[in-house]
Amino acid sequence: MVLFIVLGSCLVGVAVTLNVGWIILNWRRLVPLVVGIPFFALLIAGVALNTIFLVREVRRNERHDAFLNAVTHELKTPIASIQLYLETLERRELPQDKRLExxxxxxxxxxRLLATVEQVLKAGEVGQSSRKQVRIPVDMRQLAEQCVEMTRSRSHLAGADQKAPGIVFESIEPETPAIVRGSPEELQTVVLNLLNNAVKYSPNEMNIRVTLRVQGDAWVMLSVSDSGIGIPPAHLKRIFKRFYRVPTRSVLKTKGTGLGLFLVRTIARQHGGDAFAASPGEGKGATFSVQLPRLLTPRDQEAS
Structure with a gap:
């Protein structure tokens, strides 16, 4: 990638030099001057666009290779583990408690293996924007509570009533309906991915807060905040791209495919909303928010 950037910069510099020299040599001749300036401008633009395209392709190939390596590891590790335990159970007579373990x-x-496969399949499905979907009213407050409980159970985390750190769910203005129209399965994927990321990237202190609120009667906002490894500001706009993972040591040593946040933003946009990320910096935690259009209930319509 550095080679393409340097080569493109040199070619642009040569083209600009030729352009300036052409103008100096032909400033008294109208026709060559009029013809030459647009020609050199197109040449410079073509070289710049070609360099940008090559750099993007190199980055895309790097992300694709990183994704293949991550998925291969995510698939191979649990399969090898299951095979090892099966061979142990087959060859040895173990006590009942050990067998249950x-x-x-x-x-x-x-x-874990099934979750990886489902995530890869879901990434392929959400890319098909023309796919017809059955969308029904979904209570985001109830959905968020279910996802929080599922994550607590899977990760063995405590709730708000426990002294140990865990996941705290807070619903602002709980009397206001937080209904959206969408696919319950896909919206569940959004919330679970945000919660799983918060758990996965909080290696030291597991302190996660989930907040649900209605903004301006038109939007339902779901935010997931953690006190984990954080995100450098330069990478906040890139983390929602397919296969992208922040190239820091603390992130790369954590297992992942680079598809979770891509699914979050893609599904949110397909539902008429969007997803955002904010972080004070590396090591200072992060907050991910999903904005979805709110479905007015009969009570809301009567009030208006």
Whole structure:
């Protein structure tokens, strides 16, 4: 990528030099001057666009290779673990408590394997914008509560009534309906991905806060904040791209495919909303927010 950037910059510099020299040599001759300036401008624009295209292709290939390596690891590791425990159970006579422990580990590895496959398949599905979807009214408050409980159970986290750090769910103005029209399965994917990311990238202190509020009677805002590894400001706009992972040591040593946030923003936009990220900086936590258009209820219509 550095080679293409340097080469493109040199070519643009040569083209600009030739353009300036052409103007100096032909400033008294009208026809060559009129013909030469647009020609050199097109040449410079073509070289610049070609360089940008090459750099983007190199970056895309790098992300694609990183994705393949991550998915291969995510698929190979649980399969190898399940195979090892199965061979152990087959060759040795183990006590019942040890067998139950092995069964539990194999079930967790199976769930991890299934989650990876489902995420890859979902990334392919959401890219088909023309796909017809059945959308129904969805209570985001109820959906968020269910996703929080699922994440607590899977990650063995505490709730707000526990002294140990965990996930706290807060609904602002709970008497106001937070209904959106959409696919319950896809919206559940959005919330679970945000929660899983918050858990995964909070290696030291697990302190996650989920906030749901109605903004201006027109939008439902769901925010997930953590006190984890944070995101450098330069990468906040890129993290929603397919396969993209922040190239820091703390992120790369954490397992992931680079598809979670891509799914979050894609699904949110397909539902008429959007997704945003904010972070004070590396090591200072992050906040991810999803904005969805609110569906007015009969009570809202009567009030208006």
């Amino acid at each position: 092995f069964y539990k580990i194999m079930r967790e590895d199976s769930d």
